[in-house]
Amino acid sequence: MNVGEIKNYLRIDHTLDDTLINSLYQAGQEYIKNAIDVTADVESFAKYKLFERAALLLTAHWYENRLASVQTGGGSTNIPYGVTPLIQQLRGQYYYDKEREANDNQPVE
Template sequence: MSVTVDDIKKSLRIDLTDDDSMIQMYIDTATQYVLDAVDSSTTTAVLSKYEQFDFAVSLLTQFWYSNRNSDMKETPYQVVSMIQQLRGKTLV
């Protein structure tokens, strides 16, 4: 499973389609961010079998979208926690 624009819109209770392309850009960037933070030598296919991957991508996307007009200096703790858990799984 991978995170979709509809998943994010449902989670944030967004009905309009005006920001769909922006949300997709956030999903794509969050996917790459989490992938690189875990292990840039692995692939999305490898990480996507873990629920933490989609959860981290979804949380990060929602955070970026919800805070797009403010100064975001830190990655949310929950995303960092999911990344750390994924690091442990990819070492096995």
Template sequence: MTETVKEYLRIDGTEDDKLLGFLIDSAKEYLTGAGVKGTDSKRYELAVIMLVTHWYENREAVGKVLGKVQLGLQSIILQLKAEGLKSE
């Protein structure tokens, strides 16, 4: 997933790999805390990328999700949670 995030953020090199790995793990924990189970869904991957991008570009606000990102993320989280309910 790190390579996908680096491609999305247009990052070359390996200087930020450790930070990106931390942000990816944090994003997955965030989604778990929001009631979303990890899946192979592209929407899950997009949600992780959205969070990582937001936190990477707004480092002073790590741990918080602000503005437009929050609205898009909420929509994805609700869809993924609804899918989880169907499969139970």
């Protein structure tokens, strides 16, 4: 996904924050990848639409909330609602595909 597409999602029509937006999107991708499998490559998740959606949600959240925030009632949160269920769905699909690929590569006896 390019910066123009991300900015369209964020409804931003100026170029002042292009570098920041790109950086936030890449950080979002890395965050999601690490939540699923730290040994994987970000490119491994390119085929999953949920990966792009979760990265966009994180990018939007981090762009709109650039200062640290504290949730009342104790504890802090940096992940918007909806990202965790997407990560869980991605984790399931990723490991299902990985296991299926491993089984497909097994020699036939």
